[in-house]
Structures are given as C-alpha cells and as structure tokens.
Amino acid sequence: MILKSVLNQSTDIDLLFQALADPTRRLMIELMSGGPVAASNFAKPCDISLPAVLQHLKLLEGCGLVRSEKRGRVRHCMLETAAFARIERWVEERRMSWHRQLDQLEQILAEDETGDSP
Numbered sequence: 001m002i003l004k005s006v007l008n009q010s011t012d013i014d015l016l017f018q019a020l021a022d023p024t025r026r027l028m029i030e031l032m033s034g035g036p037v038a039a040s041n042f043a044k045p046c047d048i049s050l051p052a053v054l055q056h057l058k059l060l061e062g063c064g065l066v067r068s069e070k071r072g073r074v075r076h077c078m079l080e081t082a083a084f085a086r087i088e089r090w091v092e093e094r095r096m097s098w099h100r101q102l103d104q105l106e107q108i109l110a111e112d113e114t115g116d117s118p
Contacts, residue, residue, distance in 0.1 A: 013090050015063040016083060024048060025056050029065065029079065036076040039068065 019025055024046050031037050031045060042053045057077055060066035064083040068075050 012063075012086065016065065016087055019059055019063045019065055020087075022056070024052075025060055028053075028056060028060065028077075032066065032077060032079050036078040039075040039077055042077075 020029075027046055028037075028042050031042065039053060039057060040050060042048075042057075043050050046053065046056075048056075057066060057068065060077075061068060064080055066077050067080050068077045070076075
C-alpha cells in the first residue's frame with residue numbers, strides 16, 4: 001500500500017516536471033504569475049498559434065498547475081498554488097535528505113580525524 005502511494009506521488013511529480021520542462025509552458029506560467037490571463041493573450045508573447053496555446057493550457061490544467069474559467073466569451077487562466085506547493089515539498093524533502101547525508105559524512109570524517117571511529 002505504501003509503495004503504491006509513493007508511486008502515485010512519483011507519477012504526479014513526474015507530470016509536474018514534464019509540464020515545466022517546456023520553455024513555452026514556463027513562459028505561460030511566468031505570464032500568469034501576475035494574475036489571471038486571457039487564453040488568447042498567450043499567443044503573441046509565446047510566438048505560437050492559438051491552437052498551440054490551447055494544447056499547452058490543456059496539459060498545464062491536466063497536471064494541476066493551472067486552472068481556467070470562462071467569463072463571458074473569454075477563458076481566463078490562473079495558477080494553482082497547490083501544485084507548486086507539491087513541487088516545493090518534493091524539493092525540500094530532497095534538500096533535507098541531502099543535508100542529513102552530508103551531516104553524517106561530516107561526522108564520519110570528524111571521527112576519522114580524531115581517531116574516535118569504532
């Protein structure tokens with residue numbers, strides 16, 4: 001059961017990082033960092049067609065980084081902070097693990113220098 005949970009989390013993180021791997025999608029996220037953006041307003045700064053914009057937005061929505069809502073005839077897109085919090089947690093967990101390992105290495109090296117090793 002635990003392995004299945006870890007695998008599901010891994011799949012979620014994989015999808016988030018795959019979405020962020022594309023420079024066009026990262027630019028779209030940058031544009032949304034100031035607030036909601038009309039879907040049609042991505043085409044020019046991203047230098048892509050509106051159908052391509054919609055494909056990128058579909059992928060971003062599918063992995064949970066972005067949500068959209070229709071207001072009248074305009075679809076507005078905004079960031080979903082929960083997905084970014086998952087990425088932040090994943091990175092923080094890796095950082096903490098690396099620090100623990102470095103602390104252990106530092107302790108082993110210090111013991112070797114003082115001759116306190118078992």
